[in-house]
Amino acid sequence: MRLNTIILSAVATASSINTRQQNCPEIHIFGARETTALPGFGSASTVVNLVQQANKGATSESIIYPAAGGNVYSASVTAGVTAVANQTNTFNKMCPGSKIIMVGYSQGAQIVDDAFCGGPDRVSLNTTKASISSGVSKMVAAIILMGNPRHVDGLPFNVGNATAGGFAARPAGFKCPAFENIIQAYCDAEDPFCAKGNKTATHQGYGREYGQAALQFVQSKLEGSNENVSNGTNVITTSTAPSPGFHGGYIWTVLALVAIFHL
Template sequence: MKVSTPLVFASGALAMPSANLEARQSCAKVHVFGARESTVPQGYGSSQAMIQLIQGAYPGTTSEAIVYPAAGGNAYGSSVTSGITAVVNQVSSFVERCPDTKVVMVGYSQGSQIMDDAFCGGPDGSSMSETASPLPADVGEHVAALIFMGDPRNVPGLAYNVGTAQAGGFAARPSGYTCPTYADRIQSYCDAQDPYCSNGNDANHHQQYVQIYGQQALAFVKEKVGSV
C-alpha cells in the first residue's frame, strides 16, 4: 500500500504532460479567426474568401468563425457587445490550447467592429464604455495580423487605413484615434463609396473588399506571419 499510492500519483502526473503535448502537436502553424457581417447566417460570411487566400498561402492553416449574433437594426448594439465577448473568449481559449500557433484575425463589417473593439478598446456607444482593450495583453501577443474590411469604426487618417475613404463610418472613432497596441499589425480597408465604413451610397461596394484588396491584404499577412 505504501508503494501503490505514489505509483498511481506518478502515473497521473506523467499523463498530463503527455496529453498537453499531444494537444499542441495537433495545432496548426497558422490559425485564422473570421467574423461575418450583419444579418448573414452563422459562419464566415464575406470574410471566408480572405481566409481561403490565407489558407492557400499557408497549407494546413486552420480557421474558426466567431460565434455571435451579427444582428442588425435595433439589436445591433447588443450584437456588438456579444461579439466583443466572443472574440475575447474564443481567441483566449485557442491561445491557451495552441500557444505556438500564429493567429490571424479577419473581420468583415460588423465583424471588423467587434475585433476592432476587442483589440483596440472603446468606447463604442452602448456596446463598450471603457477605452482599454478587453483582450488580455498576453493573449494579444500571439496575434500576428488583423485584417478589417468595411469597418464601421473607420476614421480617416489612421496609419493602417487602406482605400479611398475620407470620412468615418457610422460608428467612427474620434478623430486622431490610434489603436494603442496593435496598430502595426492592422490593415483596415475602406473606400469612399461605402455607406457603412464611410459616407458613400454604394452598398454593393461594401461586399467587394476581398475582390479589390485581397492580394494586398494577403501580402500584409505574409509579411507579419513570415515563414512557418
C-alpha cells in the first residue's frame, strides 16, 4: 500500500510540474519605474505595453522597489537591484523556458543596469559582479534602458545624441560584455539625469521618442533568440513545456518502483 502511495505521489508531482510549466508564457516582461513614480511601470509602461501587445500571450510584471529620491536615493537603488535579482530569479525558477525582456526607466534603468552589469555604484552597490542568476542570464533576450543615470559616452549600445555622462555615470572604459549585444540605452543631450542637460521634458519623453525603435530592437532579439545557440553564453528554449529529461526522471522513477513492486 505504501509503495502504491509513493508511485501515485511521483506521478502527481510530475503532472503538477508539467501543468505549471505549460502555463508559462513564452515571453515575460519586467518593467522598472522612475523615481517618485507610483507603484507599477511608470514611464516604462510605454515600451512594456508595446512589447506585450506585439507578442500574443506575453505577460508583464513591475519591479517592486521604493523608487525614492532625495537622500534615500542610494538606498532605493540598493533595494531595487536586489528586487530585480530576486523577481527575475523567482520567475525563471517557475518558468525556465520563458524568454525575459527587461525595461528600465531613469532610476529603474539604473537598477536594471546594475543588476545585469554589476557595480560599483557609489554607496548603492559595491560588487562588480552581476546580481542576476545564471538562469536569468541565459533567458534574457533584450534589455531596454531609458534615461539611465549610469549613462556614459562611447558604449556600443547607446542610442541618442548624449555625450556627457549621467549623474551616476559609469567609469571610463566600462563594458558589459555578457549583455552588451542585447542592450539598447536611450539618452539625449538635453536630459538632466542621464546627460546633465537642462530639459526635464527630454527625460520624460523617451517612450514617445524611441518607443517604436525599442520595440523593433526587442522584436529583432526575440526573433534571433528562436535560433538554437550552443556557444555556452546563450541558451535559448522556445518551448514552455518541461524538458524531457526532467519529466522523464519522474517517469523512470515510477517505472523502477513498479518493477520493484512486482519482484
